[in-house]
Amino acid sequence: MLNCQRDLFTLTRETAYLDAAYMSPIPIAAIAAGEAGVKVKAEPWKMTIASYYDEVEQARQLAASMVGAHEDDIAIVAATSYGMAVAAANVPVPAGSAIVLMENEHTSHRYVWYDLADRNGAHVDIVPQPADGDWTGAIVSAIRNSARPIAVVAGTLVHWFEGMAIDLEAVAVAARAAGAALVVDGTQWVGAVPFDVTRVRPDFLVFATYKFLLGPYRLAFLYADPRWHGEGRTLEHHSWNRLGGDKSDFYKVPVAKFLPGARRFDMGERSDFAVLPIAIAAMKLIQGWSVERVFERLRYLNDFIWAQATSRGLEVARPRLPTPHISILDIGDRLAPNAAVDLKQANVHVTLRGAKMRVSPHVYNDEEDIDRLFQNLSLR
Structure with a gap:
C-alpha cells in the first residue's frame, strides 16, 4: 500500500487536515512550479x-x-x-x-x-x-x-x-x-x-x-x-x-x-x-503513485475512520453502499453545538453540515490525524 506522503506537502504534524472533498492542499512541488510560472x-x-x-x-x-x-x-x-x-x-x-x-x-x-x-x-x-x-x-x-x-x-x-x-x-x-x-x-x-x-x-x-x-x-x-x-x-x-x-x-x-x-x-x-x-x-x-494505489490508501483510511467511530462508541450507521474514499457520518443529536469551533481550535479540519460530518482524507493523512479528529470531536 502507498505510504503516507505528508513530507511532500507543507502540512505540519500539528495540522490534521481531513477535508480534501472541500479543497486539497497542493504539494510542495506544485508550489515551486506555480512560483516559476x-x-x-x-x-x-x-x-x-x-x-x-x-x-x-x-x-x-x-x-x-x-x-x-x-x-x-x-x-x-x-x-x-x-x-x-x-x-x-x-x-x-x-x-x-x-x-x-x-x-x-x-x-x-x-x-x-x-x-x-x-x-x-x-x-x-x-x-x-x-x-x-x-x-x-x-x-x-x-x-x-x-x-x-x-x-x-x-x-x-x-x-x-x-x-x-x-x-x-x-x-x-x-x-x-x-x-x-x-x-x-x-x-x-x-x-x-x-x-x-x-x-x-x-x-x-x-x-x-x-x-x-x-x-x-x-x-x-x-x-x-x-x-x-x-x-x-x-x-x-x-x-x-x-x-x-x-x-x-x-x-x-x-x-x-x-x-x-x-x-x-x-x-x-x-x-x-x-x-x-x-x-x-x-x-x-x-x-x-497511480490512481489505483491512491485509491487503496484512501479506502484504508476511510475504513479506519469507521472503525474508530465504532471503537469509541459513536454509533453511526455506515451507508449500505458507501463511496470508498469519503466518509459521511450522520451523528444526529449527539453532535455538540460547539463541535465545529472545537475542532478548528484543535487544528482539525473536516466539513460539518448540520448533524453530518464529512471526512475526506488524502495521501498526506495517516492514522494519527484520524485519532485526533475523534479525540477532539465534541459530543453530548
Whole structure:
C-alpha cells in the first residue's frame, strides 16, 4: 500500500487536515512550479509561442491519463460549471423531454440543467434519495419508468453530500437504452477512484483539479466523447482553439478551422502560466503513485475512520453502499453545538453540515490525524 506522503506537502504534524472533498492542499512541488510560472509573466520578452502550447498539451495528456481517455478527448476549461455549460450547449433537449437529476445534486451540476429546461420547454425530473441507499437502482428505475422521453442523465460516481456510491456503468447502460445523453461530474472523485471512460462512455465528463487531483483552483478538464469532436459548439471563439493560432499571420485567416478533438472546447487564455504548472506537477505525482494505489490508501483510511467511530462508541450507521474514499457520518443529536469551533481550535479540519460530518482524507493523512479528529470531536 502507498505510504503516507505528508513530507511532500507543507502540512505540519500539528495540522490534521481531513477535508480534501472541500479543497486539497497542493504539494510542495506544485508550489515551486506555480512560483516559476508566475515569474514567466514577469519577463514576457523571454516567452515564445511554445509557451502557449507546450504546457497546455502536457496538462491535457496528464488529465486524460486520470480517466483512461486519449489526449484528443480533453479540453481545458475554467471550472466544473464551465464544462457543464459546454455540455448543455451541445446535448439535444427537445420540448417535453426530461433531464434526470439526483436529489440535492451539487449546484455546478444542477443549475445549468434547470436553465436549459426552462429555455427549451423541457422538465427536470428529480430522483429522490432512496431509503435503502441504492442510488443506482433508483436512477435506473427513474430512467426506465419515465413517462417522458429522457434527453439527459446528469450522473456521477458518488453523491457529493451523502457519500453514497453509484454504479455509473449501469446508469450509462440505462441512459443509452433510453436514447439519452450522459453528462458526468467527476470533481469529487477523479484522481482518487480508478475510472475508465471507455467503459462508461459518457458524452461529457467534467472534473476540477482543486480537490482529489491536488491541483489549483480555477482549472478543470472536460472530456468530450469523439461524437462531439467534429461539430460540437464551443462557448468561446479565439485563436488558441483554432488551427494556425501559433502562426504570426493567424489574424489573416477569416475563420480558421478548429484544432482536432476536444480542443475546440478549450477556454480562452487556457495557457495560464501560473495555474497550469501547478496542475501538471500535482498530476505527475498522482501518475507516479497511480490512481489505483491512491485509491487503496484512501479506502484504508476511510475504513479506519469507521472503525474508530465504532471503537469509541459513536454509533453511526455506515451507508449500505458507501463511496470508498469519503466518509459521511450522520451523528444526529449527539453532535455538540460547539463541535465545529472545537475542532478548528484543535487544528482539525473536516466539513460539518448540520448533524453530518464529512471526512475526506488524502495521501498526506495517516492514522494519527484520524485519532485526533475523534479525540477532539465534541459530543453530548
